[in-house]
Amino acid sequence: DAMVIQNPRYQVTQFGKPVTLSCSQTLNHNVMYWYQQKSSQAPKLLFHYYDKDFNNEADTPDNFQSRRPNTSFCFLDIRSPGLGDTAMYLCATLGLINSPLHFGNGTRLTVT
Amino acid sequence: AQKITQTQPGMFVQEKEAVTLDCTYDTSDPSYGLFWYKQPSSGEMIFLIYQGSYDQQNATEGRYSLNFQKARKSANLVISASQLGDSAMYFCAMRGVFGTGTSLTVIP
Numbered sequence: 001d002a003m004v005i006q007n008p009r010y011q012v013t014q015f016g017k018p019v020t021l022s023c024s025q026t027l028n029h030n031v032m033y034w035y036q037q038k039s040s041q042a043p044k045l046l047f048h049y050y051d052k053d054f055n056n057e058a059d060t061p062d063n064f065q066s067r068r069p070n071t072s073f074c075f076l077d078i079r080s081p082g083l084g085d086t087a088m089y090l091c092a093t094l095g096l097i098n099s100p101l102h103f104g105n106g107t108r109l110t111v112t
Numbered sequence: 113a114q115k116i117t118q119t120q121p122g123m124f125v126q127e128k129e130a131v132t133l134d135c136t137y138d139t140s141d142p143s144y145g146l147f148w149y150k151q152p153s154s155g156e157m158i159f160l161i162y163q164g165s166y167d168q169q170n171a172t173e174g175r176y177s178l179n180f181q182k183a184r185k186s187a188n189l190v191i192s193a194s195q196l197g198d199s200a201m202y203f204c205a206m207r208g209v210f211g212t213g214t215s216l217t218v219i220p
Contacts, residue, residue: 033208042203042210043157088155094208098145100159101208108155 003027006091006104013081014112021076021107023091031094032074033101034066038087049074081111114139116204116211124217125194132179133189133214135204144206146187148176151201151213160202163187194218 004025013019023032030051035043047056049068063085065077078085088108092101115138125131137146148160163171163178171178179188191198199218204211 035210040215042212045208045210048208090157092157092208098143098162098164100147100149100162101157101205103157106155 004091004093004102004104006089006107008107009105010108010110012110012112013078015083016080019078019081019109021078021089021091021109023074023076023104024072025093025102026072027093027095027102028071029093029095029102030071032068033090033092033094034074034076035090035092036085036087037090037106043090046076078109081109083111085109086111114141114144114206114209116206116209118204118211118214120214121212122215122217124219125191125198127196127218127220128193130190130192131194131216133191133202133204133216134186135188135211136184136186137204137206138185139206146178146180147205148178148187148189149203149205149210150198151203153200157203161189191216196220 007022033048034046037043045057046060063079067075088106090106091104117136144165146163150158150160161171161173161176163180170180175192177190196218201213201215203213
């Protein structure tokens, strides 16, 4: 009964070839986050949605875009992946303001 | 904006001993919550414990407890009776912002 599901679990793409990662949730949470986590580093917040309100972190590259067509789904689009974009991408949702984040299992992206 | 600082990149603890992982924070919000998460080598992020800024008592969850000192803006995680399965990365977080993490290794 996974509540935040990320697909695919592993993704390999070529340098410069667009890739889309997906996240779905059954929790009906308003807030959804996308994080990038490189090996042995902390998760880095890329952007988040409050409902359809999109909030981009100041240092998120333009190469990274996101879509949230409805409450349940959120997508991360990397328009022209570089080798430095190889990382784990984590999706998380938030219900009440001071409740813990609910994480998916992540997508491990490798750019070759 | 929130800022979380974890100054211990790596910690070692003997099995069955207690260990304290440090976290300091900075925020201008009068009401806030602090979270600790565990991330094993498999990669999933596991919620451990939460402390609200107005909570009167330090949070406890089984072997996990928080040493919350509001005036010092610190929320240190204490793990008692360490187990081999506690070896993992530990992150302190607030409002979606994470600290740099501490890698804990439990030695048999």
